[in-house]
Every structure is written in structure tokens, then in C-alpha cells.
Amino acid sequence: MTGPETHEAWREVAGDPASGLLLIADHASNHVPADVDLGIDPAILTQHVAIDIGVDPLGRALCAALNCPGIFGGVSRLVADCNREEDKPNLVPIASDGHAIPGNDLDHAGRVARIDRFWRPYHARTSEIISDISPKLLISLHSFTPKLATSDEPRPWQIGILYNQDDRAARIAIPLLEAAGVVTGDNEPYSGKILNATMNRHGEGNGIAYLGIEVRQDLIGDDAGVARWAKILAPVIAETLTGLRDGA
Template identity: 35%
Template sequence: MTNQSAITAAAFTTIGADRPSRWVITCDHATNKVPADINGGDLGLPAADMNRHIAYDVGADGVSTHLADLLDAPYVRSEFSRLVIDPNRGDNDPTLVMKLYDGSIIPANRNVDADEVQRRRETLHKPYHDAVSEVIARREQPLICAIHSFTPQLKGGDMRPWHVGVLFAEDDRLARPFLDLIYQEEDICTGENEPYGGHLPGDALDRHAMQPGHPNILIEVRNDLIETETQQKAWATRLAPILQQALINSDL
């Protein structure tokens, strides 16, 4: 591909910032890392919890990496766990720093005060979003594609049948043609605004796409389908041509 260079900082990694595609790939929940300055790099959770969906979007980084390669697009990913501070939440969202998530108490967050939330915001949340903004600003007509994954079942919840979820709010310029195409794939069970609905005010796509008016799409892949690199590559290979054809069909 055109540019494989990577810039890594405490809060983010940017891969291929100078790649020529209009697409910009982001992964808000790419990792379960905890910075050393937060409780010695340990949130107090057992490894089993840190390796499940409450800490990061399992498999999403691999899908994003391969998708960006296939689209010759830049890719920006977070370098901190969503449990440290969630980059897919607005600055004032009450769930920005979670103290309880899907049945697990987060010990290192139990006594977090406003000053500590602000410190994490300034050292992690803001630099990540600044990096995304910088990559988007390099493009005249950017298209934002955010990659996430979801768990097959929340504790006490129903099984989720979808393989892929396509999330969007008012701007469906990319989502609608993408859905029209992926619905034709008979072996993929696709949910429209499933397993979650649309976007939250101030979330990552609201900040980087909807407010400035850039076409966007958020794709969720069920995480049991992308546990291995082989599966991640396979899903990226499946999604890339659908995204490209959706762009053609959208006339954007």
C-alpha cells in the first residue's frame, strides 16, 4: 500500500496518514491497555474481565487494520481501554468513565473524582480525538468508517442473532446503500441500528462526522466471529468491496 508508516503516542496510533483514500478508518475501542499512571496500569479487574468486551472491542483492531490496508486508507486507533475513559462518549457523558459495566465493578474507577476524569480526558480522550481530526482534515471529501464489535450476549440478556450491525443517525448517505448491498449477502444476518440504536450526542461519529457534515458509517461485527486474525482478515475482505460499491452507489 502507499503508506504503511505509523505514529504511536500514549493515546493513539495513526497508520498511513498519507494514504490517498477518501476513507478514514477509526477504532475507538481497539485495545484493553491501561496506562501505567492509572493505578499502576491495573484497573483491579481479573484478566478474564480485561479480555472481554467490557474492556475493548474484541477483534475490531484486526478488522480495522486489514480494512484500511484494502482501502488504502489511513487508520486511527485508541491505545487505552474503554474502561479507563471511553473515547466513544462525549466530554460530559455520565458514562465517560464507567464504575460498573455488564455486571463487573471497576475497582480503580470506584473513587474517581472530577479532577481525575479531567486528567484522563486531557491525556487520553482529547489526544485521540485530535489525531482523528488531523487525519480527516487532510482530506477534501472524507468518508468516516468506524469499526466496532459487540458481544453475542450481555449478562442476563438475550442472544444477539446479528453477524453485523450498521449504525447511523440522520445521515444515512453511506449506511443506506451499504445496507442495500449487505442485505443481499444471504449468509450474513445484518441488523439496522442493532444491537444499539444510532449515535449518542457527542460520541465519536457525532464529533468527527455528523457535526462537520462528513458522510459516515459505523459497522459492528459480532466478536465471536472475529476472534482470530484469519477471521479478522476474512471479514475485512468481505466488507471492503461492499463499502466501495456503496460509495459508488451513493454518488457522493
């Protein structure tokens, strides 16, 4: 694998392909290119609706701790949601979590152009990296809100492990997290059988084991939280990879 490439649709972190790992963070950025007008209050870009809060620094910390490469989404999910199937309307959302996104009310040609500019290159590059380094485990990193905007019920989980049909890594990681005292959701706070597009494509589609990690975002909202959770998660990921190799 050559050194990291640059593109507006993604950012790469260098690492050792021999690590057996590739970290993928679809929603790590709230960037909106200057020529894309979403028609929203810029303050919305600081919220979960636009970015998975804490994922960029946590992802970089995990790549460093595990010496593994990573690919991070380069634009806000309000520009193009890379964790959606190509035919899903909310790939280019016209509304999200109660916020209208009037700039995304595009005609067919405009929607296709947006997908061609961001979604396709992101997934093409991810596929290229996977082909180049043949990882044994994909790490899908996201964060979730402490509670839904539409509910007063708190989400108690510190970490959620998401999966669809392939639960090989999940079944190893969940007991490791529980043993470390982490309040862990098994396909919570939502199910990977529903929200799993990137891992369905690159993990299940290639027969590669994956670990879908969702971190409650209030836990990784500052440097201290990022450092703490990187220290907790890195050995769990490493042990999960070892368990997969031992079981192969």
C-alpha cells in the same frame, strides 16, 4: 498528510489519503498504562467490557485492503471511553457490565486529568487527520457480543450498521450486505441514535458521511474469521464510497 504519529492515546495505520476513507476504531485496545490502577481482575481486560474483540486485526486488514489510513484507540475503554461525549459519566466508568471499576472513583481533578490525557488527544488527532486528508467517508468499526450478559437471547445479526441523523452511507451499505448474504441489522443490535458519540462529533459535526459497522465478535475471534470478514466488508465499503460519490 505526514506519516503516522505515535501517542499513548492512539495508534495510527498509514494509508493513501486519496482513498477517500478514514477508518476509526475507538475500542481497539485493552491497554492500561502502568501508572493507571483500575483495581480490577486483569482477566476482565480480555472481555468485551474492556475491548471490542477482533476490531484491531480486522481494522488493520481493512486498512490494508482499502489502502486507507486508520486511527485506533490506544487504551481500554475502561481507562477512557472515546466513544462517549465529554460530559458523560461513563466516559470514565466506575462500573461497566456488572463489574465495579474502583480505580475510576476519581475526584473532579482526577477525572479531568484522565480526560485530558487520553480522550482529548485522541479526538484532537482524529480532527487533525480529517482536516489534513478531507475523507469522503469515515468508517467507524466496532464489535458486539453474541448475547447480552443479562440475557439468554442470542443476537442473530452478523453485522449491524449504526447511524444517527446521517444515514447516507447506511442506506447504500445495508442492501449491499444483504445481497452478499450477510444477516444485517439496521441500527441493530442497538441504535446509533444513542451510541454514536465519535461519529456525531467527527462525521455529523463536519457533514462527512460515515459507515458505522458493528461486527459480531465471535465471527472475528481468530485469524480466519478476520480474513473472511475483511474480504466481505472491504468491497462493501468501496462500493458505498462509490455510491456516495455518484450521488454527490
